[in-house]
Amino acid sequence: MRRERQAAIFIAGLLAIVAAYWLVMRFVQNPEVSFLPYYTFRTLLRIALTLGISIVWGVPFGILASTNKTASIILVPFIDLLQSVPILGYFPVIILFFVSLFHGSEIGIELSAILLLFTSMAWAIFFGVVGAVKGIPVNIIEAAQGFGVTGINYIRHVLLPAIGPSLISGATLAWCDGWFFMIAAEYVVYLGATYSVPGLGSYLAKAAYVYNDLNLSLILLVLITAIVLYINFLTWHPLMERVATGTYKPVVRVGLSGLGKLGTIGPRWLRIGDRFHRPKSIILASKWLKKYTRLEKAIALAMSLGGVFAMIYFALGQIPSPEAFRQAFSDPELLNLPIYIVLTMGRLAIAYTISLGIALGMGVLAAEHKRFAAVFYPIYDIGQAVPILALFPIFFVYFSRIFGGRIGLEMTAILVLVLDMIWYMFLNVVGAVKSIPGEIKEVGRLLGFKGIGRIVHMVIPAILPAIVTGSILSWGTGWNTIIFAEYMPYEMDMFGGLPLELPGLGSYLDKTGYLPPPKGNPIRLFFLLGIVASIVLSMEGLIWRRLLKRFEKYRVEV
Amino acid sequence: MTVLDIEHVTKTFQFEQTRIRVLEDVSFSVKEDEFLCIVGPSGCGKSTLLRIIAGLEHTDSGEVLFHGQPQRSPTPKITMIFQLFGLLPWKTAFQNVEVALEVLGVRKETRLEIARSHLKMVGLEGFENTYPHDLSGGMKQRVGIARALALQPEVLLMDEPFSSLDELTAKNLRSLVMDLRRKSSLSTNTFIMVSHNVEEAVFIADRVIVMSPRPGKVVEEVNVDIPRPRMSYLRDPIYFKYVDQVMEILERTK
Numbered sequence: 001m002r003r004e005r006q007a008a009i010f011i012a013g014l015l016a017i018v019a020a021y022w023l024v025m026r027f028v029q030n031p032e033v034s035f036l037p038y039y040t041f042r043t044l045l046r047i048a049l050t051l052g053i054s055i056v057w058g059v060p061f062g063i064l065a066s067t068n069k070t071a072s073i074i075l076v077p078f079i080d081l082l083q084s085v086p087i088l089g090y091f092p093v094i095i096l097f098f099v100s101l102f103h104g105s106e107i108g109i110e111l112s113a114i115l116l117l118f119t120s121m122a123w124a125i126f127f128g129v130v131g132a133v134k135g136i137p138v139n140i141i142e143a144a145q146g147f148g149v150t151g152i153n154y155i156r157h158v159l160l161p162a163i164g165p166s167l168i169s170g171a172t173l174a175w176c177d178g179w180f181f182m183i184a185a186e187y188v189v190y191l192g193a194t195y196s197v198p199g200l201g202s203y204l205a206k207a208a209y210v211y212n213d214l215n216l217s218l219i220l221l222v223l224i225t226a227i228v229l230y231i232n233f234l235t236w237h238p239l240m241e242r243v244a245t246g247t248y249k250p251v252v253r254v255g256l257s258g259l260g261k262l263g264t265i266g267p268r269w270l271r272i273g274d275r276f277h278r279p280k281s282i283i284l285a286s287k288w289l290k291k292y293t294r295l296e297k298a299i300a301l302a303m304s305l306g307g308v309f310a311m312i313y314f315a316l317g318q319i320p321s322p323e324a325f326r327q328a329f330s331d332p333e334l335l336n337l338p339i340y341i342v343l344t345m346g347r348l349a350i351a352y353t354i355s356l357g358i359a360l361g362m363g364v365l366a367a368e369h370k371r372f373a374a375v376f377y378p379i380y381d382i383g384q385a386v387p388i389l390a391l392f393p394i395f396f397v398y399f400s401r402i403f404g405g406r407i408g409l410e411m412t413a414i415l416v417l418v419l420d421m422i423w424y425m426f427l428n429v430v431g432a433v434k435s436i437p438g439e440i441k442e443v444g445r446l447l448g449f450k451g452i453g454r455i456v457h458m459v460i461p462a463i464l465p466a467i468v469t470g471s472i473l474s475w476g477t478g479w480n481t482i483i484f485a486e487y488m489p490y491e492m493d494m495f496g497g498l499p500l501e502l503p504g505l506g507s508y509l510d511k512t513g514y515l516p517p518p519k520g521n522p523i524r525l526f527f528l529l530g531i532v533a534s535i536v537l538s539m540e541g542l543i544w545r546r547l548l549k550r551f552e553k554y555r556v557e558v
Numbered sequence: 559m560t561v562l563d564i565e566h567v568t569k570t571f572q573f574e575q576t577r578i579r580v581l582e583d584v585s586f587s588v589k590e591d592e593f594l595c596i597v598g599p600s601g602c603g604k605s606t607l608l609r610i611i612a613g614l615e616h617t618d619s620g621e622v623l624f625h626g627q628p629q630r631s632p633t634p635k636i637t638m639i640f641q642l643f644g645l646l647p648w649k650t651a652f653q654n655v656e657v658a659l660e661v662l663g664v665r666k667e668t669r670l671e672i673a674r675s676h677l678k679m680v681g682l683e684g685f686e687n688t689y690p691h692d693l694s695g696g697m698k699q700r701v702g703i704a705r706a707l708a709l710q711p712e713v714l715l716m717d718e719p720f721s722s723l724d725e726l727t728a729k730n731l732r733s734l735v736m737d738l739r740r741k742s743s744l745s746t747n748t749f750i751m752v753s754h755n756v757e758e759a760v761f762i763a764d765r766v767i768v769m770s771p772r773p774g775k776v777v778e779e780v781n782v783d784i785p786r787p788r789m790s791y792l793r794d795p796i797y798f799k800y801v802d803q804v805m806e807i808l809e810r811t812k
Contacts, residue, residue, distance in 0.1 A: 442614050443644040446632045448661045457657055461648035553691040554648040 006238065013230045020223060030216055032203060040227065043186070043199035046110075047178040050117040054125045054174055057118075059167065062129025063159060079126060085533045086480040087119050088184055092513035093522060095190050109195045113185040120181040121174035128170025132163045172236040176384065179228050183390045184484060190514050200224055201390070208393035217394050221386065228385035328523035333508060341535070344486070344504035347410075348478050351417035355474060356467070359422050363429025364459060380426060388420045389484055409502055413485040420481045421474035425467070432466030433459060465551040472544045479536060482506040505532065561713060561748050562588040562611065562629075566620035569606055580606050582773040583620070588713075593739065593749040595759040597804060598769030599811075604752040607774070608715050611750065612638050624713075634662060637706040638715040641722055643698040645690040645705075651677060651697075652686035655705045662709065676704040680734065696727035700734070707738065707746060716751040720758065732762055736787065756808070760800045761788055768804060770811040778807050 102108030400408030
């Protein structure tokens with residue numbers, strides 16, 4: 001029955017996509033439209049290739065970091081630092097490096113696109129592997145030792161099977177992250193020049209910015225969403241169902257009304273289900289680092305800083321002179337930095353509050369009522385498949401026509417942020433409500449909890465840890481998006497002379513990264529990235545970790 | 559006087575394509591002031607039966623009558639203590655007891671007083687502001703008992719309440735329940751406990767109902783005629799006679 005349904009989805013989906021391609025190529029008037037299948041192939045190949053690279057990198061390094069103490073004190077803080085910096089912030093540096101390395105040829109741009117995708121995809125795999133290896137129960141390890149399973153046999157019979165499920169879920173996540181960053185990776189305007197590689201993302205960007213064709217942008221967006229959905233249903237969903245049986249801890253699954261009895265909902269769902277993702281890794285890493293002495297921590301920090309400086313060195317090709325530093329910090333706009341931080345944080349906070357409110361309502365309803373689940377899960381599946389960054393030009397053109405340039409841009413930024421942040425919150429809320437143990441629910445019923453009382457006394461406290469987890473993820477992705485959303489590196493007249501930037505840390509970072517000197521400056525770019533990283537890390541340390549620690553007590557023992 | 563009548567209760571669960579019948583035509587009555595214990599092999603539906611009595615599960619056919627009236631949804635007159643305690647981890651010991659009264663609409667001063675006195679009664683004075691996370695298993699179950707009794711139920715249902723505790727703690731808690739039962743001030747006088755521990759059942763119950771493997775049916779009832787308090791009978795042949803009798807029935811039903 002299931003296999004038949006799968007086959008039906010496969011055939012119907014394929015026919016629908018082929019028909020859609022034919023229709024687009026037949027009726028859309030655009031010089032590049034005949035390349036659409038080729039662009040699709042290139043994008044798929046690029047993301048798949050990067051996924052492969054991420055796995056090849058992530059598995060050995062993940063195993064190394066989780067089994068070797070010395071490796072872990074170097075790798076974990078370094079990777080934690082790297083992933084706290086928004087990828088889009090340091091993309092110009094990568095482009096600069098590769099373009100100069102390959103003298104402006106397409107290989108350089110292709111490599112930088114792959115590297116950008118890699119930096120967005122690899123963490124999920126790495127932390128998935130780390131979480132899985134760390135999660136192997138002691139009795140399994142002891143049994144293996146007792147039976148003399150060591151060396152390559154230990155890797156074959158214990159480590160790899162344990163990694164399997166997390167690898168699948170990590171790969172699912174990475175795949176989604178790849179689509180998310182695709183448009184940013186395939187089309188970059190830097191120092192006045194456009195760097196693009198053939199693909200769906202670059203075609204979508206060109207449709208909006210070069211051809212100024214809103215209809216084509218929308219059509220492409222729908223096509224991309226359909227392809228992502230199609231691939232998710234065909235590959236990741238069945239794979240996840242299959243591996244769910246092999247985990248030591250149950251993978252949380254939810255009933256997807258209308259889509260079978262027990263379907264896993266979309267890939268980002270796994271951020272809760274499999275407990276391998278970033279918050280888990282943060283908790284894991286922090287627990288783990290607690291074991292180390294101050295000296296060891298200092299060495300780790302020094303090595304992380306060393307790594308960052310090495311990156312600067314590579315990026316600039318030389319050690320910066322004092323004069324270069326003076327130039328970097330002589331920009332008058334730097335005085336606005338405090339107000340920029342406030343403005344950007346304000347936008348993030350507004351979007352976060354809206355996402356939290358909506359996601360809480362939707363999540364609780366979806367988790368508790370099948371009728372709502374039947375509506376909200378498909379919305380989620382489609383919502384998380386839409387490449388959010390690609391929505392930006394479409395919303396912007398639309399809103400600016402109605403509300404005018406500045407308000408239009410402000411609204412676009414916040415709406416894009418909300419659409420990006422909301423799914424993390426939604427999934428965490430759904431997952432947490434679903435995992436409230438049956439005994440607690442029974443207690444609630446026995447004690448007569450109903451309506452608001454039930455929400456206040458039972459549901460909200462039970463899901464507080466998940467709200468914090470969702471918040472960390474939401475803010476993390478929000479930083480990436482706001483750097484994209486506050487600034488549009490395109491010609492003003494393309495949008496009828498509309499203002500193309502919002503004052504804020506994101507736009508300042510973009511200008512510093514993408515514009516020619518003196519506005520653009522690699523040293524200042526690293527300084528600003530350092531500011532972002534410190535804001536992210538201090539929020540983690542001062543707010544999220546404290547809250548998580550506090551809510552640890554609320555964990556329901558089962 | 560009969561408090562509860564379980565009449566021809568049948569229950570089936572459906573898991574995907576499989577239907578599992580857990581209870582089949584279960585009938586018995588529970589009298590006022592009685593301590594009834596239900597024993598049976600794992601999966602025979604004892605806990606499901608308890609949940610049906612509590613109004614947490616519905617029957618497929620048959621009925622539970624409470625004072626002659628159908629009992630189909632939870633009521634404060636019948637409360638329950640759980641194997642894994644069922645405490646709300648985000649509330650302190652005191653709040654766990656108090657919230658049960660708050661939902662019932664008890665005035666604040668009264669409920670504070672009831673919560674305080676019940677925690678004292680189960681020996682948790684001084685632990686009012688402690689979260690379940692920081693309490694031992696035995697202490698958590700004491701909170702569970704205090705919370706259930708604070709509602710002043712007529713019937714207290716206990717779902718393997720001591721099975722997740724070490725033997726020494728379990729022994730202390732059994733004595734606590736026995737002591738509480740003797741308290742004349744307590745409105746709770748009917749107890750139904752589910753257990754897979756035959757010694758525990760014989761020690762604690764007036765009557766033991768033995769159930770068959772799935773689908774659970776009542777196989778036999780054993781009236782335990784050992785004088786109370788029973789502590790001094792734990793090495794007495796009469797105690798072992800009842801234990802052997804129940805064990806024999808269980809063996810026979812295999």
